Amino acid sequence: xxxxxxxxxxxxxxxxxxxxxxxxxxxxxxxxxxxxxxxxxxxxxxxxxxxxxxxxxxxxxxxxxxxxxxxxxxxxxxxxxxxxxxxxxxxxxxxxxxxxxxxxxxxxxxxxxxxxxxxxxxxxxxxxxxxxxxxxxxxxxxxxxxxxxxxxxxxxxxxxxxxxxxxxxxxxxxxxxxxxxxxxxxxxxxxxxxxxxxxxxxxxxxxxxxxxxxxxxxxxxxxxxxxxxxxxxxxxxxxxxxxxxxxxxxxxxxxxxxxxxxxxxxxxxxxxxxxxxxxxxxxxxxxxxxxxxxxxxxxxxxxxxxxxxxxxxxxxxxxxxxxxxxxxxxxxxxxxxxxxxxxxxxxxxxxxxxxxxxxxxxxxxxxxxxxxxxxxxxxxxxxxxxxxxxxxxxxxxxxxxxxxxxxxxxxxxxxxxxxxxxxxxxxxxxxxxxxxxxxxxxxxxxxxxxxxxxxxxxxxxxxxxxxxxxxxxxxxxxxxxxxxxxxxxxxxxxxxxxxxxxxxxxxxxxxxxxxxxxxxxxxxxxxxxxxxxxxxxxxxxxxxxxxxxxxxxxxxxxxxxxxxxxxxxxxxxxxxx
Amino acid sequence: xxxxxxxxxxxxxxxxxxxxxxxxxxxxxxxxxxxxxxxxxxxxxxxxxxxxxxxxxxxxxxxxxxxxxxxxxx
Numbered sequence: 220x221x222x223x224x225x226x227x228x229x230x231x232x233x234x235x236x237x238x239x240x241x242x243x244x245x246x247x248x249x250x251x252x253x254x255x256x257x258x259x260x261x262x263x264x265x266x267x268x269x270x271x272x273x274x275x276x277x278x279x280x281x282x283x284x285x286x287x288x289x290x291x292x293x294x295x296x297x298x299x300x301x302x303x304x305x306x307x308x309x310x311x312x313x314x315x316x317x318x319x320x321x322x323x324x325x326x327x328x329x330x331x332x333x334x335x336x337x338x339x340x341x342x343x344x345x346x347x348x349x350x351x352x353x354x355x356x357x358x359x360x361x362x363x364x365x366x367x368x369x370x371x372x373x374x375x376x377x378x379x380x381x382x383x384x385x386x387x388x389x390x391x392x393x394x395x396x397x398x399x400x401x402x403x404x405x406x407x408x409x410x411x412x413x414x415x416x417x418x419x420x421x422x423x424x425x426x427x428x429x430x431x432x433x434x435x436x437x438x439x440x441x442x443x444x445x446x447x448x449x450x451x452x453x454x455x456x457x458x459x460x461x462x463x464x465x466x467x468x469x470x471x472x473x474x475x476x477x478x479x480x481x482x483x484x485x486x487x488x489x490x491x492x493x494x495x496x497x498x499x500x501x502x503x504x505x506x507x508x509x510x511x512x513x514x515x516x517x518x519x520x521x522x523x524x525x526x527x528x529x530x531x532x533x534x535x536x537x538x539x540x541x542x543x544x545x546x547x548x549x550x551x552x553x554x555x556x557x558x559x560x561x562x563x564x565x566x567x568x569x570x571x572x573x574x575x576x577x578x579x580x581x582x583x584x585x586x587x588x589x590x591x592x593x594x595x596x597x598x599x600x601x602x603x604x605x606x607x608x609x610x611x612x613x614x615x616x617x618x619x620x621x622x623x624x625x626x627x628x629x630x631x632x633x634x635x636x637x638x639x640x641x642x643x644x645x646x647x648x649x650x651x652x653x654x655x656x657x658x659x660x661x662x663x664x665x666x667x668x669x670x671x672x673x674x675x676x677x678x679x680x681x682x683x684x685x686x687x688x689x690x691x692x693x694x695x696x697x698x699x700x701x702x703x704x705x706x707x708x709x710x711x712x713x714x715x716x717x718x719x720x721x722x723x724x725x726x727x728x729x730x731x732x733x734x735x736x737x738x739x740x741x742x743x744x745x746x747x748x749x750x751x752x753x754x755x756x757x758x759x760x761x762x763x764x765x766x767x768x769x770x771x772x773x774x775x776x777x778x779x780x781x782x783x784x785x786x787x788x789x790x791x792x793x794x795x796x
Numbered sequence: 797x798x799x800x801x802x803x804x805x806x807x808x809x810x811x812x813x814x815x816x817x818x819x820x821x822x823x824x825x826x827x828x829x830x831x832x833x834x835x836x837x838x839x840x841x842x843x844x845x846x847x848x849x850x851x852x853x854x855x856x857x858x859x860x861x862x863x864x865x866x867x868x869x870x
Contacts, residue, residue: 454840455868463805465869470804474862476846487846496869497805522869540869665870671848672868673841679848711868778846 220322223345225338227416228269228328233336233347240322245731247279249305250702250747251323252294256303257750262757266298266408267385267415269329275316275376275421276324278704282317282431285439285726286447288704289314289515291393296758297407299387299574299616300633300658303754306409307662307701309514310393310402311374312421316340317704318428326416335383336417339369341424353419355380357567357604358392358400361420369422371398376421379569382410384606386614388574389414392566395514395523401536402514405571406660407635408616434732442725446709449719450519453712455674460522460708461511465540466496468639468667469548475671475680476778477644478544479637481551481590482580483630483770485777486644490553494543499555500524507531520708526559535563538572541661544639545576550583551590561600568604570614575600577617577636585624628770633658633760642771642783645670645680649783650690654765654793656751662707664693668714675714683784691793695744698751702743703727745796752794762791797821797857801828804864807838819855826851828861840866 222243226234242258243251252274264270273295280288291313297304316324319340330336335354339346353361357379365375375394382389389410392400404410433439450456459467469491472478476486492498500510508525514536524537538546538558546552546561565572579596582588588595602610612623617636621629630637635658642649647666655663666689670680678685700707705723713720720737728735771783800816811832819828825842829835829851841864842849855861 454866459805459865459867460869463867467805467867468869470862471841471864471867474802474804474843474846474864475848497808661870667870668868671841672866673848674866674868681847707870708868 220320222323222325223321224325224327225345225347226328227326227330233330235345235347243322246702247281247322248276248290248292248702248704249294249307249698250743251276252292252305253303253747253751255323255325256294256296257754260296262296262754264296266296266301267411271296271412271415273326273409273412273416274323276322277313277317279702280726280730281313281704283433283730284430285443286517286519287450287706287709289517290701290704290706291404292701293391293404293409295409295412297658298385298411299408300635301758302633302658302760303656303751304407304409305657305701306404306406308391308393308402308404309706310395311515312376312393312423313704314515314517315374315423315425317431318425319423326413326418329415330417334417335419337420337422338418339422339424342427350419355383358569359567362394362398362400365420365422366398369424372426373422373424375400376423378410378413378419379567380604380606381569381614382414383419384611384614385411385414386570386603386611387411387619388570388578388614388616390569390571392569395536396516399536401566403566403571405573407658410569433730435729438729439726442722442729446719446722446726447519449716449722450709450712453716455711456520456708460520463496463500464510464522464524464537466499466538466543468540469495469543470497471671472640475644477641477671477680478548479630479639479641480548482549482584482628483641486641487778488548491548493553494547494555494558496540499537499543502555503527503537510537512537518706520706522708529556534559535566538562541639542572542576545573546579546596549576549580550596552593552596554593557593557596560597564597564600564604568600570603573638574616574636575603577630578613578620581617581621581626581629582613582624584628585626587624629768631659632767633764635659640667641776642767643776643781644779646683646784647678647680647686647689649767649771650686650785650790650793651694653767653790654690655694656748656755662697664690664697665710666690666693668711674711681779681781683789686785687789687792691796694748694793695741697744698747699740699744702747748794765790799823799828799855800860802860802862804862805867806865807834807863822854824851825849825853825855825861829863834863838865840864
């Protein structure tokens with residue numbers, strides 16, 4: 220494996236160099252991106268300037284025959300949060316990049332002039348090509364145009380117009396197995412950093428490349444078989460997620476009173492059943508779409524789906540729970556077709572669906588449009604795509620929009636929007652929102668599993684007891700899983716089934732020819748978090764940033780009539796391990 | 797006493813989405829599950845009036861009980 224660096228500030232145009240792994244040997248995914256950013260990026264750098272780097276890294280097991288190993292990590296200093304950022308996506312890119320032998324591809328420096336670049340990566344190396352014909356194309360037409368030149372047997376990573384305009388909610392799209400630009404490194408404005416390097420598209424072609432060979436092929440095959448068995452056996456990964464997708468959570472969070480409604484003003488929503496995963500799956504099947512679909516080859520969970528419009532034509536991939544909530548209940552909108560249209564628009568323009576949905580909710584609170592205004596929500600996202608002054612404000616996320624329109628209730632931490640769980644009804648996820656290195660991010664330590672879903676243990680969501688330890692342990696485990704290239708959803712099975720966790724350890728061990736224990740996983744997670752925390756400290760973040768917005772402490776909401784109860788001193792204890 | 801039971805995901809197959817019925821006083825979650833032919837192994841999330849409850853929880857008049865299989869997402 221090697222690391223490729225592309226210096227966009229080089230005299231005479233972008234210059235590619237290839238080097239050994241060096242101090243980054245053995246790292247992958249989030250461990251690679253975070254260690255490299257923490258080591259090499261000035262913490263006070265402007266996130267859109269020459270000093271920032273965009274590190275693209277497949278996971279430790281990506282490019283192998285191991286199931287579920289297709290997650291890609293993209294890291295940088297975030298223009299949205301000012302913290303370190305790792306944004307993680309499925310799609311085909313990670314597997315293909317890893318098979319070509321890249322542990323990381325790093326975009327560095329800042330180009331002079333206005334030329335737009337595409338990067339072609341194949342078995343012969345890396346080429347950086349000027350292509351100004353791609354300017355301001357959004358992701359669907361962009362990929363369609365690239366396919367006429369590079370075909371269908373490659374993976375594409377692209378930015379839409381939002382990334383080119385360097386909007387703070389801009390994402391990087393990765394194509395799925397059918398070449399739809401639907402799997403996004405969504406969070407933290409990583410698309411803006413790619414745009415700051417003037418890179419519009421990365422075309423990754425693994426023709427002639429082979430699967431990465433394990434050190435012990437027999438042991439690896441055996442461990443992978445047990446791992447897959449474990450995923451198929453667990454009710455969450457084997458039944459619930461394939462059948463209903465992540466949106467099965469709508470009814471659960473609503474029943475638990477933790478479904479943030481109309482910009483976090485209530486914990487239940489009267490229209491939730493219309494948005495539910497049950498309703499969505501039924502509609503998808505009725506219209507000839509699919510309720511079960513994998514975002515990358517080798518996925519056995521298949522939590523996604525295909526959402527067709529009323530006429531039976533493809534509209535978008537199955538909107539996730541977080542998207543359906545952000546654009547749905549959070550905006551008082553109970554119509555799946557509107558949510559699906561907004562999901563398509565976000566993917567096309569290239570913005571984070573969560574940040575955009577929360578931003579529209581904030582705009583509704585500001586009175587820009589009414590809660591429940593479906594056409595209005597679509598019109599506002601259209602503004603983002605057009606790059607109008609209003610669109611640029613909205614495309615910079617909830618915090619910027621809240622400031623511009625003087626809204627006090629902005630559900631964000633470190634300027635990144637929260638996800639679909641109210642921290643007053645799910646205290647554990649509030650701990651994660653407050654303390655994660657990434658800005659509010661539910662995936663960084665998914666306490667919802669233990670608080671609400673009763674997977675991996677049982678901690679009362681309405682009480683403070685046990686939440687700090689829970690969030691700490693989940694944040695450590697997640698940092699490690701995000702480094703392996705494994706989809707985070709494997710956690711549901713490995714938390715409940717020791718033999719499935721052992722199978723994962725054996726996959727890592729037999730692939731690298733080492734002995735891997737649970738303690739090693741913990742050590743890896745802590746190493747990643749420590750590097751991220753250190754970067755954030757040097758970037759000026761203190762314990763006072765590890766807090767929720769005040770309204771969560773001051774406004775109790777129905778049905779539990781409770782505020783966020785965690786004490787500051789408790790939050791400060793999360794990283795005391 | 798009247799209890800409203802809501803079922804979700806695969807529990808709806810061959811049963812119902814929501815049903816309000818009469819139950820004898822002191823009926824527990826376990827007894828309702830048994831009446832619906834849901835085994836304890838199948839039961840994942842049990843919420844009564846938005847709060848998690850256990851199998852031995854005794855319901856009272858007007859309660860709304862939501863039953864889910866083990867589910868996840870995010």
